[in-house]
Amino acid sequence: MTLIDLANPTRFLALTARILPWLAGATAILLAIGLYQSAMAPDDYQQGATVKIMFIHVPNAWLSMFVWGVMSVAALGTLVWRHPLADVAAKAAAPIGAAFTFLALVTGSLWGRPMWGTYWEWDARLTSVLILFLMYLGLMALWRAVEDPSRAARAAAILTLVGAINIPIIKFSVDWWNTLHQPASVIRMGGSTLDKAFLWPLLVMAVAFSLLFVTLHLAAMRNEILRRRVRSLQMMQASRIAFSSEVGTGSREEKASKTIGAA
Amino acid sequence: MSFGPYASFIVTSYALVTVVVLLLIIWIIADYRRQQARLLDLEASGVTRRSGRGATDIR
Amino acid sequence: MRLSGRNLRCVRGGREVFSALDFSVSSGEALTVLGPNGSGKTSLLRLIAGLLVPADGAIALNGGEAELSVSEQAHYLGHRDALKPALSVLENLSFWRDFLGGEMQDARQCLAAVALDHATDLPAAYLSAGQRRRLSIARLLAVRRPVWLLDEPTSALDAAGQELFVGLMRQHLGRGGIIIAATHLPLGIEAGELRMRGPA
């Protein structure tokens, strides 16, 4: 371990401790504004009140892709620049990204239920998000499968980058597969011609959720750094036992033999 | 403010988002407390980091 | 108590490892099995442990508990240490103590006896080879069984560990136990010798 390896996460922890409360506060305020605005937004002439689901669905869907983007940059950081924090950032982002993707899926299916009559339709967008969700889970499983974080880091980074290249291809194939089977899409979710009355609440909510992600991500990164410290301290503890037992064996043996004999 | 015939869907989706986000926050805070406690335990048992500072010191 | 084997023959993979082998060890005695590589030291231990079936001959433990087989009254310390890296030191030991059954000892005291008592909550994955061996030795103490079958027990241990282990073996013999150890190195206790000739 070099000095920079130690210093960097330490400085990061100091920085996090200072800005986390401010971030959390800003997130809460923006979320409150966004929620108020979306509650006040008028009904859509086609979709009625269900358009309100859009205000939480779209930010989650946006984050599901944005988080993978963050992880891809972190993966580059691991593979190319070997930045000590890059792997921590990628690993901490995965569960949060998976949670946002899950929410995008569920809110999407709840939004579609009144239109489709079923909770799940193999709609191109929802299906792509579902596959993204599976990829998040797979990545998390990869991290869990390997005990040593530095060994898991490179494998996970490669998988993240392959995923980033593959996601557009998957999206394209699913679109093609979907149009092959059902020519007319059931509804157009969040079309490009959005009324200003919807645009503002949506934007505020999107910014609020992005801030939420940044806050959670920084906190999760801090946890991950501490987890790694615990790990390295435990390894030091293990090596110290070997050392100390060599020094103090004589008395220890006598004491131990007495206790075992008496037991 | 009325949500029309699909009120339950709207309420469910907002509630679900709230619950999942809260769970995330609770998990992260609990994880922080757990790691912090383990670090303190380890320090109490006399293991310190090579730099000589306590592992829980952030500065 | 007396552990004896008579006219033992061992065949592995169609090859005769040894034949017409006799041995006998009484309470409080140790026997070292000596011989070149491939002479069947490990096979003999596994035969006594019930992990291999003799092609000929029989093994008996006179004066032990009648309703238990020899292998159920023996501890086997092999090359592989039967530890799960995902479990902590204490969890590993407690599991074997609970599972092997019989007269149990306190797991923490057993760890203290092998100088691992400060590492109880450490995952076994972090242990060095010598520490893993110590943890395996703690297993011999956690459940009391009269016969110890040891395969190169001191190979991974440092000087302090060996000294500690000699003390534990003496205790075991002092309580009327039986030790059979296959080894290249001197064991550090007074013991009879059984020389394996190697394949004829």
Next chain:
Amino acid sequence: MSALAALIRRDIRIALRVGGGALIGVLFFLTVTVLMPFAVGPDLALLSRLGPAILWLGALLASLLTLDRLFTADHDDGSLDLVVMSRTPLELACAAKALAHWLAAGLPLIIATPALGLLLNLDGTATLAVALTLLAGTPALTFTGMIGAALAVTLHRGGLLLAVLVLPLSIPVLIFGVAASQAAISGPLSFGTPFSILCALSLVSFVLGPFAAAASLRHGLD
């Protein structure tokens, strides 16, 4: 009894800790099920007709996949030697290991079934029927699969060979599992008949599996 409890506790702990593979089975189940519509097409009526079969195949493959290391892991680190030398009969130890495996890897599959039922357009009754048949049938898959896992130790091979050995043995379970769920959804058979046969298959496997696995392990030691 406490010896078996200790074994079950240890195996579940290892499966759920970092490096354990219990939850990967669920992820595999999820992925296989999601792949099906891409091959079959997104026709909801068709999917709901195929749903029970897809879920059963997914569960079968997922439970088989995780069985691979049931005994080989213990064999590789020497634990199996000590299990054989313990005062617990090997048959009971095998049964305990299979039970632990089912609790850690089989039960999550059943818990995941309702979510997957939603994706395949199954209604409440159909999902419940599939979950119920899986609850009755997956123990049989684990206990017969255990025989293959024990053979894998003897033969020093696992993976694909295990699948080839075990898949034919699980055909009856598949037949009656899918038949029972279809019966509950569309008839014309009554649900009870195939379901009770499924339960009977599970009960038979509880007896047969541990004995066959223990016999195979005893002969496979070296």
